[in-house]
Amino acid sequence: MAHSLVSLKGTHLRFVYVILHNLNFWDLVSSKTKDLVTKEQSAHFYDWLKREADKLNVVEDQELQLDLLLELSKTLKLSMRLLDDPYKVVKQCDEIVEEAFQQLQKQYKDFSSVFEQFANKNKVEFLVHWEMTQLYVHMNAQQSKNDKEAPTVIWVEEILKFVEHMPSYQQEQVKDRIHVAEWTAEELQLLLIQDPFSVFTAIVEKTGFGFYKYLLQCFATKRPAAVLEPQEAAYFSWMMNPDLLLSLIFKGDGILYRYQNLLFNKGLLPMVLLETILPYLADKETEEEEDEELAVVTYSWNKRFAEYRKMLRSVNEMVQKQNDWKKGLDILREELKEAEAVFRQTETYNLQLHEQLTQLLKQDPARPYFGELSVKNNRLQEDLKKIESKLAKQENIKKGIIGSVTTFIKSSYHQTTKAQVEKKIDKLFDEMTALVLDKYHDYEPNLIQEIHRSNAELSELNLNKQEIQRKIEKFTEKLAEVRKQEKQMRSAIAEAEKRTHGLAQLYKSEMEKERTSYVNEL
Secondary structure, three states: OHHHHHHOOHHHHHHHHHHHHOOOHHHHHHHHHHHHHOOOOOOHHHHHHHHHHHHHHHOOHHHHHHHHHHHHHHHOOOOOOOOOOHHHHHHHHHHHHHHHHHHHHHHOOOHHHHHHHOOOOOHHHHHHHHHHHHHHHHHHHHHHHHOOOOOOOOOHHHHHHHHHOOOHHHHHHHHHHHOOOOOOHHHHHHHHHHOHHHHHHHHHHHHOOHHHHHHHHHHHHOHHHHHOOHHHHHHHHHHHOHHHHHHHHOOOOOOOEEEOOEEEOOOHHHHHHHHHHHHHHHHOOOOOOOHHHHHHHHHHHHHHHHHHHHHHHHHHHHHHHHHHHHHHHHHHHHHHHHHHHHHHHHHHHHHHHHHHHHHHHHHOOOOOOOOHHHHHHHHHHHHHHHHHHHHHHHHHOOOHHHHHHHHHHHHHHHHHHHHHHHHHHHHHHHHHHHHHHHHOOOOOHHHHHHHHHHHHHHHHHHHHHHHHHHHHHHHHHHHHHHHHHHHHHHHHHHHHHHHOOOHHHHHHHHHHHHHHHHHHHO
């Protein structure tokens, strides 16, 4: 089985993989419908199969061989093993054959008894014999349904023609084996009705599995199969009839079940195994099997496993980086919180110093002369006194209800005007304060020196706060970037697990072994 797998290449390999992985019930029904509504003979199923196979041309043969092995294991619900050496590839393939064997044993009552009579006891070869016999019996049954008046047995002439080209001694040996007196159509037809398995196995034992390839090529003479390349025609031309394929799937009363969101049937599995194994048995030039040939599967597996391990380690590193960035962010945010508290405290003290200087300027009649600012201040002070005088007069006027209303309106106006003037005065003294700090250092030198020191400290604290905020922004960007990378990597890991059946479980198992070994060493 393993050597059959690695012998598959090119279009044949892609056809087999598509049938197992992509084919679903509706593809067959659709092809059948198109064939019915098309006037000319056509091969809609082959067209679909070819399109799907062409999509896989970007995948190397050795990668697809591994994918086929994984897909067979997954379909049969087999546990995977590490395929890091050819022996393990052989073991996995043996399990596939064994599981398929067990399922067919449950499906067909006579399966076990026929195998008991099979002299070779090679399960791989037996599966090919069995499936070819089942295909033959089924096609005869289908033909009998369509031709009830004169049912005939197919391939009688083709088998006789094949036997004629066999050496005479082989013809005699086969005759003795199947207990036939002469190679006539009547006797052969009777034998094929009674026991086609014995006829097929007897001929194959003498001539090899090329006999089955010869039989399947009979389909290639029909027009729809003409679109196939010669090598593919030998093995896939019988699939050009969707009716035949559908009936084969359901011949064992198969039950459709959901598989990768497609309706899929285990009835396809024997066909896939037949298409995988038969070309190797029919076309191999030597009986010797070298396990070194399986190294291509091992190489692909080791490459995927190493890449998967690398991706998981990268994710772990990314998680660690995120934890580090988060810790850094927590520290920076705490630093920012402390810096803002110190800044607010210093800012409050600085404002108090400025206010103290401003009040001194307001209350000091001997304050410096500030030119235009002083002139404006004098004018505003005079305006303020006039307004306050008017307000005082309004308070003393009482002329009944109407007079009170009039007084209230006038007082409100004067209060508004007063507030505006006071605001202008405050603005002037703010400008005077700034001017004193800039040019009049001799005016209250201790206070001015303290204000300058406080300004410098406030500026330094603000720069420190901005630097911390810049670091927080940088850390936040780095954290977001690593999170994005982790998400992309986890998506790649999920895709790898989806493509390579059993990858996650095997990696976990290997890590447990390494951990146990490390603990034991301690």
